[in-house]
């Protein structure tokens with residue numbers, strides 16, 4: 622029987638720590654690395670970052686948009702990044718933020734969450750704007766194949782605030798997403814397969830995450846300003862379930878692989894120290 626994503630993730634984090642390293646081939650970063658802004662530059666950038674980071678972290682998060690921007694050739698590079706990250710022992714969380722009516726969602730699930738698909742990852746990000754229930758095909762495909770789904774709840778960007786904090790029957794929209802995810806994860810051991818995305822830049826205590834029984838992807842750590850200390854403040858007792866995600870802050874240390882790895886190890890040590898001093902693990 623296929624091992625569930627929640628269990629695979631817990632094991633990976635226990636072995637390699639919680640940091641999720643992002644691979645975001647921004648055109649500006651390619652230029653900083655002295656690379657051309659074409660698909661050859663994309664490939665060099667993405668594979669160099671993969672080689673430096675994927676053997677060290679539990680989770681790598683390629684940002685699909687930067688690959689898609691190069692068309693079919695860029696998507697081919699993404700396929701290679703996914704395969705090489707997995708070969709290096711990292712789980713791949715593909716940041717695609719898909720969301721659509723259920724029948725179309727089934728096609729996205731076939732693309733990203735089904736064995737044999739060239740773009741199949743260990744988990745993907747999804748958007749619940751068409752309704753949490755519309756994501757059902759993704760949840761089903763993920764559960765059937767040992768994969769995971771991370772649902773946007775309270776994003777790291779200030780633009781999300783008005784929508785995500787809007788009232789939804791006495792709780793915020795973001796809280797309703799967390800509660801729906803928690804219902805799907807109920808009873809799973811050691812945790813469920815449905816994670817949520819909650820920015821590390823957010824207000825402490827805004828969301829009740831204690832009953833989630835699933836992972837929390839926390840972008841906003843690093844380049845967007847949130848620190849290891851902020852993670853402890855924002856997430857409190859839920860910190861052990863949090864995957865802090867950092868892309869540009871690591872990638873800016875390139876193109877030297879040793880420098881990227883050095884920064885990654887520094888951040889991992891900081892996260893470990895923060896978790897211990899908080900008394901949560």
Ligand SMILES: O=c1ccn([C@@H]2O[C@H](COP(=O)(O)O)[C@@H](O)[C@H]2O)c(=O)[nH]1
Nearest residue numbers: 684776777778840843844845867868869
């Ligand atoms: O709320 C969200 C959801 C996703 N992201 C993505 O995470 C990375 C952050 O990159 P940094 O360079 O570490 O800022 C990027 O791929 C975003 O699309 C997010 O930032 N916030």
